[in-house]
Amino acid sequence: YYEVFPSNNLELGLWLESERMLHPVINQKGVDTQNEVVKEEKRLRVDNSPYGKFIENIKKNLFQNHPYKETVIGKMADLDAATLDEFIAFKKKFYSPNNAVLVIAGDFEKDNAKKLISDYFKDIPKGAEITRNFPKEDPITTEINAKAYDSNIQIPASMIAYRTPGLRNRDSQVLEMISTYLSDGPSSKLYKKMVDDEKQALQIGAIPVTLEDYGMYIIFALPVGETGLNTLNNSIEEEVEKLRTDLISENDYQKLQNKFENQFVNSNSSVEGIANSLAEYYMLYGDTSLINKEIEVYRSITREEIPEVAQKYLKPNQRLVLEYLPEQNTAN
Known part of the structure; x- marks a missing residue:
């Protein structure tokens, strides 16, 4: 996520990002709406696009164990099956300060920026540690x-x-x-x-x-x-x-x-x-x-x-x- 603001609106940008992390509204209406957005994106960029599935087919042949064998955008059946509780659990697991980096670049006063960051982010609770330990692939030795x-x-x-x-x-x-x-x-x-x-x-x-x-x-x-x-x-x-x-x-x-x-x-x-x-x-x-x-x-x-x-x-x-x-x- 990123925003581009005039330098005098730094506080607004920090407020927006802290609200996204602390108080996102995740409800059934929003989930249903965004599911349809992703489905349409998949139809446009993958299903109905010439040569749109070539990366998908390469990945499933190059990888047998690692999650890279799957597509990023997912499958229609998975989107249809997704529940509100899964979206909420995903947000809770990954959208936490200890799994994020905040970058400010531009014309600002450093000490003031640090104070604003503290004001807007210090009360956001740390999430559980995330362990990433994916299966390894065997070397490819035959075409x-x-x-x-x-x-x-x-x-x-x-x-x-x-x-x-x-x-x-x-x-x-x-x-x-x-x-x-x-x-x-x-x-x-x-x-x-x-x-x-x-x-x-x-x-x-x-x-x-x-x-x-x-x-x-x-x-x-x-x-x-x-x-x-x-x-x-x-x-x-x-x-x-x-x-x-x-x-x-x-x-x-x-x-x-x-x-x-x-x-x-x-x-x-x-x-x-x-x-x-x-x-x-x-x-x-x-x-x-x-x-x-x-x-x-x-x-x-x-x-x-x-x-x-x-x-x-x-x-x-x-x-x-x-x-x-x-x-x-x-x-x-």
Whole structure:
């Protein structure tokens, strides 16, 4: 939750957030209303959106034990079955001061802000300690092959996905650089090869999904004309294999460094960006000083680390190959 206020309205913002934590109105009418909002969001973004279920299908194949195997937005049946008592219990468990971080960024007087925070939040009771101990996944040692069908598409897609480490692992930052190298923009290796030069793909991209316990590295491609999905997969593997065995050029390495430095500066160039970064660094990493030094992590990544990390996580026997196909209408 966030608000943007004129600096003379700091107290109003703190009052709003303390009220949300201490006195939220959770009743059957509100639950019914918000359930319908979430259902409509699911219809719009997932059920009726072209390629809207590809993440769902990747997750259920990459994860067998960890809750990441489930979707975030949930299932219609679960939304229908949710009770008022469950909503109240969820709020009580998670919406407590010891499970939250409050960030104020902007033009304010520090001592006054601290007093206001104390005035509005000191009487909110601490909640029970929350234990997060999720099941671990066994390593993937054999290629997984799967199919999924989508009634909203006409062009099939190939999805190749690898299970990767969580966000606190340095390798996750190296994988972000690999993703940028392979598919960020028209000059990236996969785009130039498969879209421009060989004209195999209408579109190609790579998505590093970095989460707390594990991550996912996903490469997707849509074929041109009669190009087969296996052809796309072979072309993708050729480029990934080069990453596993060869050093990228010094010029490409410097381009990556420039891109990540630019992203870091831009993300903290506004007051809202600074506030968001501080909250994320505290909540996920326990270290707000990363706002000044995270860029040093990327600067310290060497050319030699890139093939090491690619060899560690991006081998063919560690991947899921998902054929994402148009659902055929079987009605007579």
